[in-house]
Amino acid sequence: MARKEWFGLNRAVLVLTVAFSLVFLAFSVTSAVTYSKINLAQEQIVMENEKRVAEILPNGTLFIGFSVRIVNPSEYVIHVASISWYSEVLNGTSAIPLASNYTTENLGVTIAASASTDLAFGWFIVGDLFEQLKGFINYSDSKGVVYTLLTAPYAHSFEFRGWLDDFKHDYLRENYLNGLVTVDLRYTYGLGET
Amino acid sequence: MKAERESVFGLVASVLMCATPIAFLTFEFMLPNVSYPGIGKNLLVILLLSILTGIPAGLLNKKTNFAIVSIFLYTIIGYLLAFLFYMFPFVAYNANLAIPGLYYAAFLRFTIVLVFLFVFGGIIGVVGGQYLRDSVGRVETKILWGEKPDT
Numbered sequence: 001m002a003r004k005e006w007f008g009l010n011r012a013v014l015v016l017t018v019a020f021s022l023v024f025l026a027f028s029v030t031s032a033v034t035y036s037k038i039n040l041a042q043e044q045i046v047m048e049n050e051k052r053v054a055e056i057l058p059n060g061t062l063f064i065g066f067s068v069r070i071v072n073p074s075e076y077v078i079h080v081a082s083i084s085w086y087s088e089v090l091n092g093t094s095a096i097p098l099a100s101n102y103t104t105e106n107l108g109v110t111i112a113a114s115a116s117t118d119l120a121f122g123w124f125i126v127g128d129l130f131e132q133l134k135g136f137i138n139y140s141d142s143k144g145v146v147y148t149l150l151t152a153p154y155a156h157s158f159e160f161r162g163w164l165d166d167f168k169h170d171y172l173r174e175n176y177l178n179g180l181v182t183v184d185l186r187y188t189y190g191l192g193e194t
Numbered sequence: 195m196k197a198e199r200e201s202v203f204g205l206v207a208s209v210l211m212c213a214t215p216i217a218f219l220t221f222e223f224m225l226p227n228v229s230y231p232g233i234g235k236n237l238l239v240i241l242l243l244s245i246l247t248g249i250p251a252g253l254l255n256k257k258t259n260f261a262i263v264s265i266f267l268y269t270i271i272g273y274l275l276a277f278l279f280y281m282f283p284f285v286a287y288n289a290n291l292a293i294p295g296l297y298y299a300a301f302l303r304f305t306i307v308l309v310f311l312f313v314f315g316g317i318i319g320v321v322g323g324q325y326l327r328d329s330v331g332r333v334e335t336k337i338l339w340g341e342k343p344d345t
Contacts, residue, residue, distance in 0.1 A: 013250060014207065017211045020211070020215065021212070025214040027218045028221055030230050031218070031222065031229040032221070032279040032283075035225060035282065040289055167227045167228060177225070
């Protein structure tokens with residue numbers, strides 16, 4: 001009789017422990033799968049169709065532009081933290097800044113899951129800056145390097161930073177946790193990259 | 195012989211079943227932002243759950259030495275299980291390392307402190323579990339063998 005009662009306790013303990021164990025196993029597997037999906041999303045989110053534009057408009061103004069497509073095949077929405085683009089003309093050891101554009105997180109821009117977004121930036125070069133650019137081209141000519149407004153050594157730098165979905169990303173000490181859910185895409189042209 | 199078999203069963207059962215909470219707590223501590231549910235690296239919650247994890251080990255193991263051994267065993271197995279979950283994307287999906295450089299060493303560095311917490315909490319839990327087991331035994335004995343009230 002006593003043994004039976006003991007087995008009653010053991011059985012209850014066993015059932016509860018199995019349930020306790022399975023719940024944590026489910027939590028672990030769910031977390032590991034989420035971790036895997038995030039890792040794969042990091043690889044799948046890419047830039048495509050990077051295009052640099054230098055165009056002279058009918059009124060003689062120079063237009064400098066850059067466009068890119070952000071492809072997000074993952075199941076996570078990307079909350080844009082910042083988008084930055086700048087363009088300059090390299091002049092030996094210095095540079096003439098031409099254009100820049102910066103978008104911050106406050107604007108609340110998102111890129112939907114399983115979607116692509118085209119980003120385009122443009123800047124009209126007029127006035128003193130235009131004169132400075134023409135001066136650089138004339139000076140280069142005098143040194144035997146022939147440039148035109150369309151073929152000047154325009155350099156571009158573009159960076160896209162975003163957070164995957166609503167995963168926490170404001171850790172101070174554990175930076176690897178921020179990096180885990182961050183999308184950071186960079187493109188540079190003409191800045192000495194190899 | 196039968197008692198010994200019961201002891202071994204208790205040891206194996208408690209080791210297998212108590213390892214999964216340890217695995218989750220370790221994994222969650224390493225990657226709290228992608229884990230569900232998020233404990234948020236709260237050491238007090240981890241200690242309380244470690245104590246809770248130790249209770250079944252105390253209840254299932256009649257012998258105290260078996261119960262103490264089970265704490266070490268389930269902690270080791272749980273910790274290794276957490277490491278497997280940590281490796282999961284790279285083994286199962288062939289993904290690139292999310293955190294380049296010393297990826298596996300980072301796991302050891304960030305989570306090794308938990309092992310002490312698991313063992314400490316486990317010992318408290320085992321003491322509680324064995325106390326509970328003895329209490330239930332005493333009550334059962336009293337009910338079965340105690341004086342019956344006059345009817």
